[in-house]
Every structure is written in structure tokens, then in C-alpha cells.
Amino acid sequence: MTFDRRKFLKMAGAAGAVAAAAPxxxxxxxxxxxxxxxxxxxxxxxSCRACEAACAEQNQLPAPPDTPExxxxxxxxxxxxxxxxxxxxxDAASDGSERFxxxxxxxxxxxxxxxxxxxxxxxxTPEGPVVYHxxxxxGCRYCMVACPFGVPKYEYEKAIPYVRKCTFCFERQARGxxxxxxxxxxxxxxxxxxxxxxxxxARRRVYAEGSRYVPHVYGERESGGTSWLYVSDxxxxxxGLKAVGETSPTQLTETALNAVPLVMTxxxxxxxxLYAFAxxxxxxxxxxx
Amino acid sequence: MATLTLPPAVKPxxxxxxxxxxxxxxxxxxxxxxxxxxxxxxxxxxxxxxxxRFVFGLGAVTNLSQTTPWGLWIGFDMLCGVALAAGGFTLxxxxxxxxxxxxxxxxxxxxxxxxxxxFFAVLGLLADLGQPWRVWYPLGVSWGTTSxxxxxxxxxxxxxxxxxxEFSPALLSWLGLGKLGQRxxxxxxxxxxxxxxxxxxxxxxxxxxxLLAPGRIHPLWYSPMIPxxxxxxxxxxxxxxxxxxxxLSHRVFRDRLGRVHHDIDSLMLGLGRGAALVLFAYxxxxxxxxxxxHRLDLLATPLGAWYLVELLGFVALPxxxxxxxxxxxxxxxxxxxxxxxxVGVVVNRLNVSLVAFDYALPVRYVPSWMExxxxxxxxxxxxxxxxxxxxxMAILEADSPHS
Numbered sequence: 001m002t003f004d005r006r007k008f009l010k011m012a013g014a015a016g017a018v019a020a021a022a023p024x025x026x027x028x029x030x031x032x033x034x035x036x037x038x039x040x041x042x043x044x045x046x047s048c049r050a051c052e053a054a055c056a057e058q059n060q061l062p063a064p065p066d067t068p069e070x071x072x073x074x075x076x077x078x079x080x081x082x083x084x085x086x087x088x089x090x091d092a093a094s095d096g097s098e099r100f101x102x103x104x105x106x107x108x109x110x111x112x113x114x115x116x117x118x119x120x121x122x123x124x125t126p127e128g129p130v131v132y133h134x135x136x137x138x139g140c141r142y143c144m145v146a147c148p149f150g151v152p153k154y155e156y157e158k159a160i161p162y163v164r165k166c167t168f169c170f171e172r173q174a175r176g177x178x179x180x181x182x183x184x185x186x187x188x189x190x191x192x193x194x195x196x197x198x199x200x201x202a203r204r205r206v207y208a209e210g211s212r213y214v215p216h217v218y219g220e221r222e223s224g225g226t227s228w229l230y231v232s233d234x235x236x237x238x239x240g241l242k243a244v245g246e247t248s249p250t251q252l253t254e255t256a257l258n259a260v261p262l263v264m265t266x267x268x269x270x271x272x273x274l275y276a277f278a279x280x281x282x283x284x285x286x287x288x289x
Numbered sequence: 290m291a292t293l294t295l296p297p298a299v300k301p302x303x304x305x306x307x308x309x310x311x312x313x314x315x316x317x318x319x320x321x322x323x324x325x326x327x328x329x330x331x332x333x334x335x336x337x338x339x340x341x342r343f344v345f346g347l348g349a350v351t352n353l354s355q356t357t358p359w360g361l362w363i364g365f366d367m368l369c370g371v372a373l374a375a376g377g378f379t380l381x382x383x384x385x386x387x388x389x390x391x392x393x394x395x396x397x398x399x400x401x402x403x404x405x406x407x408f409f410a411v412l413g414l415l416a417d418l419g420q421p422w423r424v425w426y427p428l429g430v431s432w433g434t435t436s437x438x439x440x441x442x443x444x445x446x447x448x449x450x451x452x453x454x455e456f457s458p459a460l461l462s463w464l465g466l467g468k469l470g471q472r473x474x475x476x477x478x479x480x481x482x483x484x485x486x487x488x489x490x491x492x493x494x495x496x497x498x499x500l501l502a503p504g505r506i507h508p509l510w511y512s513p514m515i516p517x518x519x520x521x522x523x524x525x526x527x528x529x530x531x532x533x534x535x536x537l538s539h540r541v542f543r544d545r546l547g548r549v550h551h552d553i554d555s556l557m558l559g560l561g562r563g564a565a566l567v568l569f570a571y572x573x574x575x576x577x578x579x580x581x582x583h584r585l586d587l588l589a590t591p592l593g594a595w596y597l598v599e600l601l602g603f604v605a606l607p608x609x610x611x612x613x614x615x616x617x618x619x620x621x622x623x624x625x626x627x628x629x630x631x632v633g634v635v636v637n638r639l640n641v642s643l644v645a646f647d648y649a650l651p652v653r654y655v656p657s658w659m660e661x662x663x664x665x666x667x668x669x670x671x672x673x674x675x676x677x678x679x680x681x682m683a684i685l686e687a688d689s690p691h692s
Contacts (some may be wrong), residue, residue, distance in 0.1 A: 002477070139419020148504050159345060161420070
């Protein structure tokens with residue numbers, strides 16, 4: 001036998017070390033699915049933008065610009081210095097009045113960003129909010145590729161850049177307060193509460209007898225479900241709320257990642273078998289030196 | 290203050306090993322040839338830009354944006370660099386595991402190309418990372434085990450090490466540590482097996498990176514099969530790269546070859562046969578992915594036409610060329626097919642990461658001239674390093690390991 005035992009053990013040992021070093025687990029354990037949530041009733045929003053101002057103050061960001069005469073000419077996006085923005089929808093309601101939607105991180109139940117992060121800089125906390133640990137981030141920006149809503153924003157202009165996004169006022173919530181934005185909403189367009197309660201409330205409004213609402217609660221199932229829920233009487237797309245599908249992106253990579261331990265376990269013996277097969281009856285080409 | 294005085298034995302060693310036996314003056318003169326001057330011009334632009342990126346930030350040098358987080362440095366330097374470096378594991382497996390000893394002469398250059406390919410891909414990655422000094426965090430600080438990127442990071446780090454170990458016997462023997470090199474060479478089979486395993490994982494995982502963005506990638510390029518497509522096309526790319534690189538080496542380093550590559554054409558035909566088979570499989574895998582997308586209607590759009598160019602012009606065509614070239618014994622056709630395949634894999638990786646990504650955006654990403662200049666500088670640095678090593682170490686020469 002030309003295939004000696006020592007060589008076999010060497011190879012097996014090397015492969016085993018790798019297998020132990022890189023355990024691939026399925027998508028992160030789901031955090032509390034009934035954590036804090038916000039119900040956004042877009043029929044109640046008057047675009048006072050108090051939420052924007054409160055957010056900026058809370059996060060020590062520049063004060064948002066005043067609304068120009070006749071409203072902002074173009075849709076605005078969240079940015080590294082504005083974690084939330086209120087945009088006018090492209091469609092008016094049936095009575096001709098304008099509709100607005102606040103936009104910010106939706107705090108997914110199974111966040112793609114957190115599952116994509118190679119260093120767990122983005123984390124789905126057990127409490128619910130998806131938070132960012134700046135001290136871990138190496139700046140690969142895979143979270144930005146992963147997020148179906150385009151939420152994480154990057155400080156490209158800085159020499160030491162970080163990802164910036166809404167934190168759901170994690171620290172305020174830890175103190176028992178509600179997020180800055182919902183706490184200042186004067187019309188009840190933003191309602192903070194437990195997700196299951198708000199979901200019931202949303203359904204009650206949307207599916208009520210003679211309801212004007214689009215029969216859908218945006219965020220109930222989108223991308224596997226989000227903490228922020230939207231109801232509207234104009235098409236969600238017209239408010240900038242994208243149709244993202246119901247599959248949680250974390251499921252899409254699970255199959256690929258599950259193949260990793262299989263390859264690590266099966267390839268070495270398979271290849272060593274092929275080696276033995278290819279070298280049978282041949283004089284060892286790797287004699288002792 | 291101690292002045293720098295070299296021991297008497299060092300000077301001739303430096304001259305022989307670094308300056309190819311020339312005096313410093315002669316050596317500098319020898320650099321005044323068109324290619325080296327071109328390379329110096331490329332570095333004169335690229336290196337300051339590479340440094341500027343760290344001083345002034347990504348925004349000053351790149352056209353990356355909030356909607357396009359990955360640009361040329363990921364799409365080209367990383368994805369293409371790693372795919373084209375797949376010849377290292379492919380040839381090592383063919384020779385050291387499958388026992389195809391005939392290709393022994395091209396293993397070492399293939400492994401060196403592989404190592405340099407990974408090394409410079411990582412340099413490109415360092416430029417792209419926002420905080421490159423934390424590049425090792427996934428290895429040692431915080432394990433994001435649910436991330437495909439985590440797996441890619443581990444595999445690329447380990448495999449680059451494996452490639453360095455595979456290359457190091459030549460390096461050690463150049464340094465006069467041949468004994469140590471021979472001990473390392475005994476690990477060849479184990480390293481090859483490890484290399485095949487790691488390559489299977491990360492070549493496919495570079496495709497898996499895109500699995501979680503179905504809404505942002507054009508349906509003709511998004512497929513649940515993308516890991517398999519990336520892996521199989523990487524093998525075709527690796528084989529083709531070995532053909533291209535051997536053919537070029539055969540011309541450029543004629544004086545270092547001696548009698549080794551006298552039958553290079555027959556080796557090229559053999560590699561071409563393999564590439565034809567791999568591309569044939571890849572073509573039908575692409576067809577399966579296309580049919581499974583249920584979006585054949587999109588073929589009638591401009592991007593659909595571009596998809597067909599990729600599928601027919603850069604997969605079917607070189608596959609047929611390889612097959613005809615092998616049948617007719619035409620090394621020229623095989624080389625042409627290999628060149629088309631190399632370009633084709635670059636086109637595919639750029640299509641997936643840049644063209645198909647967020648294809649519906651009103652403003653599309655186009656790399657800045659500075660990003661392009663840095664990428665060209667990295668490729669040029671790879672070629673120069675390859676030349677430097679081949680001119681000094683036993684890479685192309687037939688080795689006689691059992692003497």
C-alpha cells in the first residue's frame with residue numbers, strides 16, 4: 001500500500017482543524033418575535049416632521065431642513081445624518097388630500113443585515129431593535145447589499161467610516177421610554193406598542209366594514225416580518241414602500257451555508273480515495289527524502 | 290552610530306539573487322525597457338491613489354454610493370481575481386491527487402499565479418474595506434457564523450496560506466534553505482486536498498454572497514444555483530488562465546525554460562480538453578438557471594441581449610473552440626478559446642456584481658478613473674511580482690525532487 005497512514009492522519013487532522021474553526025450555523029436564533037413595534041397609519045400623517053426633528057436631537061444629528069414652500073421637490077432618502085425622513089407619496093388619496101410616509105429602519109424580525117454581517121456588528125437584540133456595534137464593524141458593507149429596504153448608510157466621506165442607521169432608540173427603550181419619533185407624533189400616525197397588539201389594531205382598521213384602507217398590513221410578512229407596520233389608503237409603492245416579497249433573506253443563504261460542513265467533511269475522504277485510486281499499483285512518487 | 294557595512298558574503302549573494310548577477314547600475318539600466326517603464330508609469334499613478342484612499346476616505350477616490358455599496362474593487366479585484374486564480378487548486382488536484390503527472394511542469398506556475406492572484410485580491414479588498422485594519426476581525430474578534438462573508442473570509446485567509454505553503458519550497462530553496470523546503474514539499478498532497486476543499490467552499494460562496502439579494506439582482510443573473518455556477522466557471526477560468534499564462538511564459542521566459550516546455554502544445558491541448566468539458570457543463574448549468582428563472586421574456590430586453598452575449602459569446606463559443614481546437618490539434622485555437630474564457634469569466638463576475646445589481650436604478654454606478662487606475666496598478670503589480678519571482682526562483686524549470 002503506497003498510501004501510508006501517517007499521510008492520511010496529517011490530511012485528516014488539517015481538515016478537521018478547519019472544520020472546527022469555522023462552524024456554520026443556520027440563521028441567527030430568532031429574537032423575540034413579539035417585541036416593540038410601531039404602527040404607522042399614513043392616513044393620519046400630516047408631514048409636520050416633528051419625528052425627524054426629535055430623531056435628529058436624540059441622535060445628535062444636524063437639524064433637518066425646513067419644509068420648502070410647496071413641499072420638497074424630490075423624494076428624500078435617509079442618510080448618515082438623517083435616520084428618518086417623511087416623504088410625500090406620489091398618489092393622492094381619493095378625496096384629493098396628500099399622503100405621507102415616514103421612512104426609517106424597519107427592524108426586521110429576521111434581519112438580513114445582521115445575518116450578513118461577518119463580525120456581528122449588526123445585531124438583532126433579544127429586545128427587538130436591530131442595533132449596530134461600531135467597535136466591531138470592518139466596513140465590508142455587505143449589510144448594505146443585504147438590506148432589501150436600503151436602510152444602512154455608509155460614511156464614505158470619512159477616513160474612518162461607520163454604518164449609520166436608526167437604532168429604534170434602543171437606549172430610550174431600555175429606560176422604559178418609547179422612541180423619540182413616536183413620542184412626539186401629534187396626530188397618532190405613529191403608535192408605539194407591542195407588535196401583536198399593533199397587528200390586531202392594524203387589521204381592525206384595515207379590514208373594518210367600509211374601510212378606505214388598502215387591504216394589507218405592510219410589514220406583517222414583508223421580508224419575513226418587520227417591527228414597523230404600515231397601513232395606507234393609497235398603494236404602498238406610491239409611498240416608497242417597496243414590494244420586497246415575504247421570504248426572509250436569511251432563509252436564502254441557509255442552504256448554501258448548510259453545505260459547508262458537508263463539503264468540509266466529505267471532500268477530504270473523497271479526494272484521498274481518488275488519490276489512492278489514481279496511485280494504486282504505482283511506485284510511490286513521494287518516497288521519503 | 291554604526292554605519293551600514295555588509296558582511297563580505299552578502300554582497301555577491303544579493304547580486305546573484307536579487308539583481309540577476311548584474312551590478313546595480315546594469316540592473317537599473319536593464320529596467321529601461323518598454324514594459325518596465327509602462328509598469329512604473331502605472332505605479333506612479335496607482336500607488337498614490339491607493340494611499341490617498343486611506344488618507345481621504347473611500348468617497349474621495351471611488352464612485353461608490355449609498356445605493357451601490359460594492360464597485361470595481363469587489364467586482365473585479367476580488368471576484369475576478371479569485372476566480373482567475375482557481376488554476377492553482379485545479380492543477381494541483383490534477384497532478385497531486387488525480388495522478389495526471391503529465392501536467393507536472395505547469396503546476397508550480399499555476400500555484401504561483403494562484404498565490405499572487407489571492408494576494409493582490411486581498412490588497413484590493415483592503416482598499417475597499419472601510420476600516421481595513423480590522424480585516425482580521427472575522428477570524429479572531431467576532432464570529433458572524435450566519436454570514437456567507439464570514440465563511441469567505443476564513444476560506445480566503447486559509448487558502449492564501451495554503452497557496453503560500455505550496456509555493457514556499459521554491460522560495461526556501463532560493464533562500465538557500467532547500468532542506469526545509471523539501472520537508473514542506475512532503476505536505477504537498479495534504480495541502481492540495483485542503484486547497485481543493487477550501488476552494489470548493491469559497492469559489493462557490495463568492496456567488497452565495499448574492500443569494501440574499503434576489504430583489505436587487507436582475508432575474509437573468511439571480512439564481513439559487515449561483516454558488517454552483519461560480520464554482521464551475523472558476524474551474525474553467527482557472528484552466529484557461531493556466532493556458533494563457535503558460536503560453537505567455539513560454540514566450541517571455543524562453544531562456545529559463547530549457548527543455549521543459551518543448552511539448553507545451555500537447556499540454557495545452559490536454560488542458561483545453563478539460564476546459565471544453567467544464568465549459569460544456571457550465572453552459573448547461575446556465576441554461577438550467579435560465580429556465581428556472583421563468584423570465585425568458587426578459588431576453589428580449591437590452592440586458593437580455595447582453596445576457597445572451599455572455600452565454601453564447603463567452604461560454605458556448607469558447608467551449609466549441611476548445612473542442613474543435615483539441616480535435617484538430619490546434620494549440621492556437623485552444624489559446625484563443627482560453628483567452629475568450631478568461632474575458633468571459635470577468636464579464637460574468639462584473640455582470641453579477643455591477644451590471645445586474647440594482648439594474649433598475651435611475652443613476653447607475655460607473656467606476657471612477659481612480660478606481661480603474663488602482664485596479665490596473667494591482668494587476669500590473671501581480672505581473673511584475675510574477676516576473677520577479679520567475680526570473681529568480683525555480684518555478685518554470687523542471688524540478689527533480691527525487692535526486
